[in-house]
Amino acid sequence: MATPEGPLDHHYRGEHPVRTLAYLFRGSRHRIAGALFVFVVKHSPVWLLPLVTAAIVDTVVQHLPISQLWSSAGVVMIILIINPPLHLLYVRLLYGSIRRVGTAVRSALCTRMQQLSIGYHSRISAGVLQAKVVRDVETIEQMVQQSSDTGLGAITVLVGGLVIIGIRTPEFLPVFLIVVPVAALLVMRLRTRLRTHNEEFRHEVENLSSRVTEMTRLISVTRAHGLEPSALRRMDHTLGNVLRSGLRLDLLNGRFASLAWVFLNALGVLFLTGSALIAYYEVWDLTAGDVVMLSAFLTTLTNSTTTLMGLAPVITKGLESVRSVGEVLQAPALEDNEGKTVVTEVGGAIEFENTGFHYEEAERPSVRDFSLSVRPGETIALVGASGAGKSTVLNLVIGFIRPTSGRLLLDGADMNTLDLRTYRRFVSVVPQESILFEGTIRENVAYGMDDVDDDAVRAALRDANALEFVERMPGGLDAVVGESGGRLSGGQRQRLAIARALIRNPRVLILDEATSALDTRSEALVQEALGRLVAGRTTFVVAHRLSTVRNADRIVVMRDGGIAEIGTHEELLAHGGAYAGLQRGQLT
Incomplete structure (x- = not known):
C-alpha cells in the first residue's frame, strides 16, 4: 500500500495487515516518534503522582525537611503547566499523520477505482466501494487514534509504574505482575457478558432503522389505502423491542459498573491493608508513603491493563478494514492500457x-x-x-x-x-x-x-x-x-x-x-x-x-x-x- 507522499503501490498480498499499516505510516515515522516522546512527557503526571504522593506522605510522617514537600509539588506543577502546549503538539504530530495517511488512502482508492475494469465494477456494488472509501478508512483512522491515545496512556502507566515499583519496592514487583493481570482478566470477564446484549441492542436499533426506511417509502401506499393504523402497529412493535432491549442493557451495564467498582475497591482495600500490616510489623522496609503509593498503583495499573485488553475489538476491526481496503488497491482486474499506443485523432472507421x-x-x-x-x-x-x-x-x-x-x-x-x-x-x-x-x-x-x-x-x-x-x-x-x-x-x-x-x-x-x-x-x-x-x-x-x-x-x-x-x-x-x-x- 503506501506512504502519504507517494502512490499506494505496496504489494502485500498474504501479508499481515500490521505490516501493511507500518508501511502506510513509514513516511510519517519521524513525526510519530516525536508524538510518542511528547506523549510520554505530557502523560507523566499519571504515573508520577503516586510517587510524589509517597514523597509528600513520608515528608509529613517522618518530619523530613519541608523543602522536599515544595520540590515534589513543584515538579508536578511544572509538568501540569506544560501539558496543554505539549498535548497540542502531540495532536498536531500524530493526528496530522493519521489524517494525511487517511487522505492518501482515499485518494489511492478513488484512483484505483478509475483504473479498474468495467467488469470489476459490474461485479462489485457501488455501495461496497463507497463503504471502503468512507467507512473502512475511517475505521483505520479511529483504530490508530484510539490505540494511540488509550493504548499509549495505558502502556506508559504500566511501564512507568512497574519501573518505579521495581526501584522503590522491588519485593512487591512479583505481586503486581500476578495480581494486576488477574484483576484485569476478571473485569474483562464481566465485560464479555455484556457483549452479547450490546449486539442484541444494536440489531434491534438496526431493525428499527430498516422499519423507518420501509415506512417512509410506503407512506404513499399506506395513505392511499388507509393503512396508517397497521403501519403504526408494526412500528410500535419494533419500538417496544428496542425499549425492552435498551432497558435490559441499561440494567446489565449498571450491574457491571457496580460489581467492577466494588471488586476494584475491595481489592484496593485488601492490598492497602496487607501492605500496611507489612509496614507496621516491619516485615519489609516500607514507609507510610510506600504503602500509599502501592495502593494507588494497584488501581492504576489494573485499569491500564483492562484498557489494553479492551482495545482488542477496536484493533481487530481496524485491521480487517486494512484488509478490506487492500482488496481494492491490489485488485488485479485493471484495464490494460500501459505501454499501448496513444490515440491523438479519430477518423471514425x-x-x-x-x-x-x-x-x-x-x-x-x-x-x-x-x-x-x-x-x-x-x-x-x-x-x-x-x-x-x-x-x-x-x-x-x-x-x-x-x-x-x-x-x-x-x-x-x-x-x-x-x-x-x-x-x-x-x-x-x-x-x-x-x-x-x-x-x-x-x-x-x-x-x-x-x-x-x-x-x-x-x-x-x-x-x-x-x-x-x-x-x-x-x-x-x-x-x-x-x-x-x-x-x-x-x-x-x-x-x-x-x-x-x-x-x-x-x-x-x-x-x-x-x-x-x-x-x-x-x-x-x-x-x-x-x-x-x-x-x-x-x-x-x-x-x-x-x-x-x-x-x-x-x-x-x-x-x-x-x-x-x-x-x-x-x-x-x-x-x-x-x-x-x-x-x-x-x-x-
Whole structure:
C-alpha cells in the first residue's frame, strides 16, 4: 500500500495487515516518534503522582525537611503547566499523520477505482466501494487514534509504574505482575457478558432503522389505502423491542459498573491493608508513603491493563478494514492500457472482424463471430431481444471491454494495441438514464472541460433543445440541478446529457436507449436534438422502440450474440425476416 507522499503501490498480498499499516505510516515515522516522546512527557503526571504522593506522605510522617514537600509539588506543577502546549503538539504530530495517511488512502482508492475494469465494477456494488472509501478508512483512522491515545496512556502507566515499583519496592514487583493481570482478566470477564446484549441492542436499533426506511417509502401506499393504523402497529412493535432491549442493557451495564467498582475497591482495600500490616510489623522496609503509593498503583495499573485488553475489538476491526481496503488497491482486474499506443485523432472507421466476447462467469459468449465494417460518419442501429448482445457490442466500441476472440479495428488499428483512455476523449455516450451530479447546469454540461466558456455551453444547450428551459430557470446556467438531476424532468435531464455530448464534439457517439423512458413530447424534442448530434459522427444506437431507428444508415438485428440480418429499415421490412417480426410485435 503506501506512504502519504507517494502512490499506494505496496504489494502485500498474504501479508499481515500490521505490516501493511507500518508501511502506510513509514513516511510519517519521524513525526510519530516525536508524538510518542511528547506523549510520554505530557502523560507523566499519571504515573508520577503516586510517587510524589509517597514523597509528600513520608515528608509529613517522618518530619523530613519541608523543602522536599515544595520540590515534589513543584515538579508536578511544572509538568501540569506544560501539558496543554505539549498535548497540542502531540495532536498536531500524530493526528496530522493519521489524517494525511487517511487522505492518501482515499485518494489511492478513488484512483484505483478509475483504473479498474468495467467488469470489476459490474461485479462489485457501488455501495461496497463507497463503504471502503468512507467507512473502512475511517475505521483505520479511529483504530490508530484510539490505540494511540488509550493504548499509549495505558502502556506508559504500566511501564512507568512497574519501573518505579521495581526501584522503590522491588519485593512487591512479583505481586503486581500476578495480581494486576488477574484483576484485569476478571473485569474483562464481566465485560464479555455484556457483549452479547450490546449486539442484541444494536440489531434491534438496526431493525428499527430498516422499519423507518420501509415506512417512509410506503407512506404513499399506506395513505392511499388507509393503512396508517397497521403501519403504526408494526412500528410500535419494533419500538417496544428496542425499549425492552435498551432497558435490559441499561440494567446489565449498571450491574457491571457496580460489581467492577466494588471488586476494584475491595481489592484496593485488601492490598492497602496487607501492605500496611507489612509496614507496621516491619516485615519489609516500607514507609507510610510506600504503602500509599502501592495502593494507588494497584488501581492504576489494573485499569491500564483492562484498557489494553479492551482495545482488542477496536484493533481487530481496524485491521480487517486494512484488509478490506487492500482488496481494492491490489485488485488485479485493471484495464490494460500501459505501454499501448496513444490515440491523438479519430477518423471514425470501426471494423469488427469475427469479434467475440465471453464473460468469465457466463456459460456462453455474449457476442460471437460479429463482423461489421462501419464507415466514418455512419449511423448503425443495434436491435434485438434482451440478452442478444447489443450492450456488449457498445461496451466493445467504448473500450470498456476488449474482445476475447477476433479483432476490433479503429481506423485500421487493432484496439487491443491502443490506450483506450486516450481514445475515449473522442467518444461521447448518451445513456438511457442521464447521469447528472449535484451542481449547476454549467458544471454538468461542461464536466471535465475547464476551458469552455459560457457561449459554448449555450450553443450546446441550444442544439440540444435545452436552452429554452434553462433560461426560464432561476439562475440560468448557474441553476442547481439537484442530486441526480432531481429538480429536472426526464426529458430535461436527457437534453442536458445531449448537450454534454455535443460540447465535446465527439467522433464516435453511443446512444443507449436514449429516448425509451420519455413521453411523446419529450421524445420529439430529444429526437430532434439527437438528429443534430449524430450529423457527421460515427454513431451506434441501441433501441427497443424501432420507430427511433428507422432513419439509421444500417440496422443490425442481433440474436444470441450474433448478427441475424443487416439492412435499412425499408430493406429489412421487405425481407420479412427477424426485423419485420419485431416490427409486427410492436404494432400489435
